[in-house]
Amino acid sequence: MAGLARSVAAAILLLSMTTFGFAANKVIIILDASGSMWAQIDGKPKLEIARESLRTVLQSVPAADEIGFMAYGHREKGSCDDIQLIVPPQAGSASAISAAADSLKFLGKTPLTAAVKQAAEALKYTEDKATVVLITDGLETCGGDPCALGKELEASGVDFTADVVGFGLTADEGKQIACLADNTGGKYIQASDEKALQEALVETVAAPAPAPAPEPAPAPAPAPEPAKPEFNFQPTVVMAEGGEPITDGNAWEIYKANSDGSRGDSVTTEYGTYNGNLEPGDYIVVARDDEAKVEQKFKIEAGQVYKPLFTLNAGTMLIHPRSSQGADISDEAHVDFTYPGGNTTHYGDTKIIVPAGEQKVTVQIGSGSVTETIQLTAGQKIEKDVIVGVGHVVFNAYYIAGGDKADSSGLGFEIVKAKKKIDGSRDDVEHSYGPDSKFWLPPDEYVAVTTLDLATVEEPFSIKVGDNQDIKVPLNAGVLAMSAPGAYSIEILSPKKDIEGNRKALGLNYGDTWQQAIPAGDYVVVRHMSDEGHDKEMPVTVKAGERTEITVTP
Structure with a gap:
């Protein structure tokens, strides 16, 4: 499946960097943080596989190598400028890169051409040897030309190389991005399944680099061999019976056949039109185009030419x-x-x-x-x-209508159905955090529950198909900044006592300073000390849209 192949390919790239990326003195890893990284393999998101694989591989990188980390699409959904060099190239950067990858959001577009250009410039590719390792699970979506960039960087760089791994791209898509690697003398790697990941681990991580071979002695001229056909295996694949041959975008997977008829070791994977020579023996050949595939078994005999037809029965x-x-x-x-x-x-x-x-x-x-x-x-x-039939709404919160916009990380929006169930609860629909929270919703009546620290407001609204709304929620709240020197904790209580003489607890924070957004009104701030009997309370009034500062002293 394409989703599995794409995710496995991402992990293969990360685990292969020890072979083709980290051989250079200075390397920048570029990680695609587009929204498709949320797709799952066996219930586990691709982004988690990428993070864990990156953390594992970085542990085996020599401490002297100068490794940097760049990402795109991790801060904004629709921006082609969302590219960031998070960790500059430096020795001993493994933990910093792992931490950066763990904190990424995956939600944006794919400006891969611009990212590679920025990474090359960060490495001073016109002055020093430079290597970029690009991990992408999609093609360019911001108008860049990766093929042209490859030629430009190769022509103007001292010794520049771009290595590229695609996330399960089709063969046709792979050709569109492989040129970036080809034009700089780098490698394009495309994975197909879980087994490929295991083989990559053995081949690229566990296998030691071979020592240079000595110059071979001149070999005697070989005896002339009898003439044989240039190719002995020339398959053709069609979409449907009687259809035109497929020559682009398809793949051929050649395997040895085990004695029980099952697949054995992989022999080769080829793309497009395939003309090959196979040694005599038993084979299983898989013709594949995207999600469609068909396989046949062959016994190759010496001196014979095979021209089989494969029919995908696909559309x-x-x-x-x-x-x-x-x-x-x-x-x-x-x-x-x-x-x-x-x-x-x-x-x-x-x-x-x-x-x-x-x-x-x-x-x-x-x-x-x-x-x-x-x-x-x-x-x-x-x-x-x-x-689909949905409308769009963007939510922002303001301390007071026409006042300051709330942009705190503690701001949250929860969308629930307006109609209550028989037990009084409402069905949850969706949630988001931070300002400019965006929702696509089916037509219905809803309530937006907006929360900022201790302030909570319910805002009813309705959506129609095709709507594009911008809703501003007034919190009718202010900010209360509290200081209590030497306090063990600070607590906010309601100003009125109940019939038993107790006040309602509204919030508690350990330490001697605390700041919270809170609905306008009267409160009591209590300074708790570690020693009993030394607590101190002080009344305070918070006004909507204003900041109130209070110090509770002994």
Whole structure:
């Protein structure tokens, strides 16, 4: 499946850097932090696999190597300028890079060309030897030309190399990005499955570098061999019976066949049109194009030429996800395919080749989703807009209407259904944190529960399909900054006592300083000391939209 292959490829790249990236004196690792990294393998997100693999590999990097770390797409969803050199190239940077990777968010676009250019400049590639290792799970989405950049960096650099690993890209997509590596003398690596990851670990991490071989002595001229065919294996693959041969975007996987007929060791993987020579023996050959594949078994005999035909029995689907009728294609959409024999997930505008038969396509944008069942015949090409039917809303909070905008990290928005259930609770829909929190929601009545520290406000609103709302929530709150020198803890209580003489506790913080957003009103601040009998309380009034400072002294 493409989702699995993409994630495994990410881990392979990380684990392969000890071979082709870290051989240079100075290296910058570029990690794709786009939203597709949330796709899962066996319930585990790809981004977690990438983080753990990076942490493992960095432990084996020589301490003298100067390694840097760059990411893109980790701070903003739609920005092509979201590129950051987080850890400059330096010796002993393993822990800093691991910590940086662990803190990344994965949500943006793929400006890979600009990122490689910035990394080369950070390495002073026109003055020193420089290596960039690019980990990408998608193609360029910001208008860059990676092929042209490769030629530019190779021509102007002292000794510049770009190594690239794709996250399960198709062969056609791989060619579009492999040129960046080819044009700089680097390597393009594409993984296919879990086994490939295990082989990469043995080959790239465990295997020692071979010593230089001595110059061989001149060999005697070989005796002339009898003429033989240039190629003995020339397969052809078609989408459907009677269809035109596929010569681009497809792959050929050649395996030795075990005595029981199962797959043995991998012999080679080739792309596009394949003309090869196979030693006599038993083989299993897999023809693959995207999610469609078919295999045949062969017994190769000396002196024979084999020209087999493979029929994928597959078709092509082009899915254009849109939030509403007439809206732009959504880059944020999750497009899940369930096809005969498997399933996979893509993001945004999607072209996919799948086995013929019943296809279930589920498109999700935010909290809205729609599933369509499509019958696809072999050789057929279906292009379809899928309308999810959601509206868009952006939330911000203000201490007071027309006042200062709340931009604290403690700001949160929880969206719940407006209609209460029989027990009085409401169904949770979605949540987000920080200012400019964005939601895609199906049409309905909702309540936005906005929380900032001790201040909580419920804001009812409704959404229609195609809406684009900007909602400003007034908190009617201020900021209370409290100081209590020498205190063990600081507590905020309600000003009025109940019938038993107790006040309601509203918040507690350990230490002698504390600052909180809090609804406007009257409160009592208590300084708790470690010694009993030395507590001190002081009344305070907080005004909406204002900052109030109080010091509780002995």
